[in-house]
Amino acid sequence: MVKIAILGHGVVGSGVAELFYKNKKxxxxxxxxxxxxxxxxxxxxxxxxxxxxxxxxxxxxxxxDSEITAVAECMGGVEPAFTFVKACLENGKSVSTSNKExxxxxxxxLLAAAKExxxxxxxxxxxxxxxxxxxxxxxxxxxxxxxxxAGILNGTTNFILTKMxxxxxSFDDALKLAQELGYAEKDPTADVEGHDACRKICIISSLxxxxxxxxxxxxxxxxxxxxxxxxxxxxILGHSVKLVASVRxxxxxxxxxxxxxxxxxxxxxxxxxxxxxxxxxxYGDGIDKAxxxxxxxxxxxxxxxxxxxxxxAVKHKVTVFSQSWESSSDSSFIAPVExxxxxxxxxxxxxxxxxxxxxxxxxxxxxxxxSDELSFEQATSKAKELSALxxxxxxx
Amino acid sequence: MVKIAILGHGVVGSGVAELFYKNKKxxxxxxxxxxxxxxxxxxxxxxxxxxxxxxxxxxxxxxxDSEITAVAECMGGVEPAFTFVKACLENGKSVSTSNKExxxxxxxxLLAAAKExxxxxxxxxxxxxxxxxxxxxxxxxxxxxxxxxAGILNGTTNFILTKMxxxxxSFDDALKLAQELGYAEKDPTADVEGHDACRKICIISSLxxxxxxxxxxxxxxxxxxxxxxxxxxxxILGHSVKLVASVRxxxxxxxxxxxxxxxxxxxxxxxxxxxxxxxxxxYGDGIDKAxxxxxxxxxxxxxxxxxxxxxxAVKHKVTVFSQSWESSSDSSFIAPVExxxxxxxxxxxxxxxxxxxxxxxxxxxxxxxxSDELSFEQATSKAKELSALxxxxxxx
Numbered sequence: 001m002v003k004i005a006i007l008g009h010g011v012v013g014s015g016v017a018e019l020f021y022k023n024k025k026x027x028x029x030x031x032x033x034x035x036x037x038x039x040x041x042x043x044x045x046x047x048x049x050x051x052x053x054x055x056x057x058x059x060x061x062x063x064x065d066s067e068i069t070a071v072a073e074c075m076g077g078v079e080p081a082f083t084f085v086k087a088c089l090e091n092g093k094s095v096s097t098s099n100k101e102x103x104x105x106x107x108x109x110l111l112a113a114a115k116e117x118x119x120x121x122x123x124x125x126x127x128x129x130x131x132x133x134x135x136x137x138x139x140x141x142x143x144x145x146x147x148x149x150a151g152i153l154n155g156t157t158n159f160i161l162t163k164m165x166x167x168x169x170s171f172d173d174a175l176k177l178a179q180e181l182g183y184a185e186k187d188p189t190a191d192v193e194g195h196d197a198c199r200k201i202c203i204i205s206s207l208x209x210x211x212x213x214x215x216x217x218x219x220x221x222x223x224x225x226x227x228x229x230x231x232x233x234x235x236i237l238g239h240s241v242k243l244v245a246s247v248r249x250x251x252x253x254x255x256x257x258x259x260x261x262x263x264x265x266x267x268x269x270x271x272x273x274x275x276x277x278x279x280x281x282x283y284g285d286g287i288d289k290a291x292x293x294x295x296x297x298x299x300x301x302x303x304x305x306x307x308x309x310x311x312x313a314v315k316h317k318v319t320v321f322s323q324s325w326e327s328s329s330d331s332s333f334i335a336p337v338e339x340x341x342x343x344x345x346x347x348x349x350x351x352x353x354x355x356x357x358x359x360x361x362x363x364x365x366x367x368x369x370x371s372d373e374l375s376f377e378q379a380t381s382k383a384k385e386l387s388a389l390x391x392x393x394x395x396x
Numbered sequence: 397m398v399k400i401a402i403l404g405h406g407v408v409g410s411g412v413a414e415l416f417y418k419n420k421k422x423x424x425x426x427x428x429x430x431x432x433x434x435x436x437x438x439x440x441x442x443x444x445x446x447x448x449x450x451x452x453x454x455x456x457x458x459x460x461d462s463e464i465t466a467v468a469e470c471m472g473g474v475e476p477a478f479t480f481v482k483a484c485l486e487n488g489k490s491v492s493t494s495n496k497e498x499x500x501x502x503x504x505x506l507l508a509a510a511k512e513x514x515x516x517x518x519x520x521x522x523x524x525x526x527x528x529x530x531x532x533x534x535x536x537x538x539x540x541x542x543x544x545x546a547g548i549l550n551g552t553t554n555f556i557l558t559k560m561x562x563x564x565x566s567f568d569d570a571l572k573l574a575q576e577l578g579y580a581e582k583d584p585t586a587d588v589e590g591h592d593a594c595r596k597i598c599i600i601s602s603l604x605x606x607x608x609x610x611x612x613x614x615x616x617x618x619x620x621x622x623x624x625x626x627x628x629x630x631x632i633l634g635h636s637v638k639l640v641a642s643v644r645x646x647x648x649x650x651x652x653x654x655x656x657x658x659x660x661x662x663x664x665x666x667x668x669x670x671x672x673x674x675x676x677x678x679y680g681d682g683i684d685k686a687x688x689x690x691x692x693x694x695x696x697x698x699x700x701x702x703x704x705x706x707x708x709a710v711k712h713k714v715t716v717f718s719q720s721w722e723s724s725s726d727s728s729f730i731a732p733v734e735x736x737x738x739x740x741x742x743x744x745x746x747x748x749x750x751x752x753x754x755x756x757x758x759x760x761x762x763x764x765x766x767s768d769e770l771s772f773e774q775a776t777s778k779a780k781e782l783s784a785l786x787x788x789x790x791x792x
Contacts, residue, residue, distance in 0.1 A: 019682050023541050030538035030718045130683035132536030140528030142426035143703030145419050272668035286415050286700030287526035287690055294686030304682030307539030322426045
């Protein structure tokens with residue numbers, strides 16, 4: 001019988017307990033052994049739950065119990081999660097986390113601790129919720145030279161953009177609806193301004209390219225300035241506006257991670273990813289491209305990913321070294337956003353003299369897509385020159 | 397240094413060698429050890445290849461070489477692949493295969509042999525080519541109770557249907573184009589009549605539900621009878637016609653696998669899967685739904701999946717028991733297609749008195765979708781009653 005512990009009984013932590021007891025039999029079959037939850041760490045009391053006897057307010061109960069071999073961290077935030085997770089790993093207890101902030105900021109340190117103490121730090125749930133993406137990236141696609149990843153990694157913003165597109169809602173109205181439905185926080189900054197997506201592309205970049213990428217080194221622009229007319233004009237030009245978190249390797253082996261609104265061509269499968277769903281497109285020399293799609297957040301979807309990792313942790317007695325990366329002392333391997341190259345969408349005043357082919361003019365100005373690629377820097381200059389009302393890069 | 401062997405140097409086998417040498421360094425990093433190809437089995441000579449010294453015409457060279465720990469089977473067909481793979485497994489050599497016919501017909505026997513001899517029989521490449529689906533199903537989604545899987549599992553038929561939809565091409569013209577482009581065989585029966593997709597849904601069904609599902613127990617209908625007017629009418633009714641291979645678990649725990657043309661609603665992400673791409677939608681109680689998308693065939697995409705498995709085989713010294721299923725002596729756990737339940741699309745003569753809501757009439761008759769679910773049996777009766785010109789189920 002293997003005993004596990006859950007840190008935190010919020011949305012995700014309670015989902016882990018719920019899904020575990022619902023599917024205990026088949027989870028044990030997959031894990032190859034009997035399993036039970038021994039502790040749930042939370043400062044609150046939950047006297048009415050069928051598993052209310054599992055709760056503890058004292059982390060040391062878990063840390064000092066040698067029966068506990070795997071821990072699910074579902075507290076969120078950097079502290080005390082970091083201290084707790086590090087202590088678990090240093091005691092040889094494998095940890096599975098849904099905490100993207102923790103992985104994006106401290107992943108290298110925690111991976112090193114796991115390696116040193118011959119256990120595992122797993123984080124499938126930290127990117128794309130229910131979507132299996134971390135394990136496919138480093139295991140299933142291990143024979144590929146991956147040179148680009150682009151994803152819709154935030155469900156809140158994708159819901160807002162879908163409402164703007166489908167229902168002609170303004171950004172403000174769509175955000176309000178998202179808040180009413182529980183898809184957006186009262187303070188929606190982390191989602192709307194792209195910080196959440198940024199953390200996730202940091203994790204993917206670190207895993208794929210092998211060096212820790214910190215959020216502060218990644219250009220991040222959210223969707224709060226997007227206007228309805230740009231969503232409509234982009235559609236007429238054959239594209240959907242999406243908040244895209246991407247990373248690509250440049251010819252000189254530096255990498256360029258970025259989060260920004262982009263135009264996705266309708267024929268790209270990612271254009272059809274709507275509502276709160278997330279998706280990750282991976283480009284490699286063997287596969288060409290593959291996409292992973294599903295619910296990027298939510299109680300049971302995230303719990304599914306955490307528990308999948310717990311099962312892996314129970315099965316793997318040794319450190320899975322392919323799911324790891326090095327610390328990075330400087331950020332010179334990250335190219336500045338000025339080098340980001342793409343075709344660009346511009347919306348300019350209708351009387352603007354210089355317009356591209358296939359331009360579309362209405363009351364809101366003239367919208368067009370450049371026929372050539374421009375760097376971010378060139379696009380910014382061109383936007384000034386044309387007094388552009390809006391401009392966004394186009395996903396290739 | 398771990399030594400591997402490739403059985404067969406056709407499209408996939410040569411792709412495995414090509415991708416291996418291209419990405420040798422990073423493959424070794426993922427595998428955690430040095431790796432090389434020691435043998436390639438083929439009856440033909442390839443004197444001009446940089447690795448022409450690896451070729452042998454004698455399978456016993458591989459079987460009897462204790463240095464060989466992992467074998468990639470890329471010959472296709474049941475024999476001699478089955479005999480060779482079984483012999484490898486019985487000698488403790490793990491095997492990774494791209495051969496869906498072999499897995500669909502003999503998977504249970506080969507999985508048992510692997511288990512008995514403490515090695516692995518892997519088959520990620522046998523379903524969905526480059527798409528990671530086998531490992532995500534039994535590992536990443538291990539905490540889920542999966543009750544339905546539906547996929548576009550054949551690239552040839554999806555290419556033909558895409559051409560019919562996008563370019564108004566007839567089935568015959570689209571098939572001819574597919575043959576010219578090398579997407580369809582000279583004898584296209586296995587693809588067009590659904591047998592290829594059937595083998596793949598057999599493998600998925602066996603893995604998800606734990607008992608071997610044989611192709612002869614799966615209702616299989618291809619796309620050769622689909623008419624342009626049905627593709628057009630389905631579109632007007634908000635759907636795309638796709639060849640869908642699906643399996644669902646019924647309330648009494650029997651399962652119902654089937655391959656047939658279905659109408660996929662435009663708002664379903666799978667409706668956007670076009671050309672030769674494949675996709676698999678998985679429904680589970682934790683994830684709700686997730687989709688895996690990519691190239692379902694081709695030299696390097698398939699090689700990517702085979703090599704991913706070879707890396708796993710090298711890393712795993714013990715049998716991965718979760719990727720397994722039992723033999724099935726009888727087929728009573730498989731429900732007959734007559735019980736398949738769905739809403740249905742009908743196209744009936746324009747003078748037909750009984751039509752559903754939202755019907756659409758043109759020169760080709762009246763097309764409509766039923767408001768209620770009907771079993772396959774009920775739909776067949778209704779089709780007779782209405783003298784239907786065509787009828788297809790709708791994917792939920």
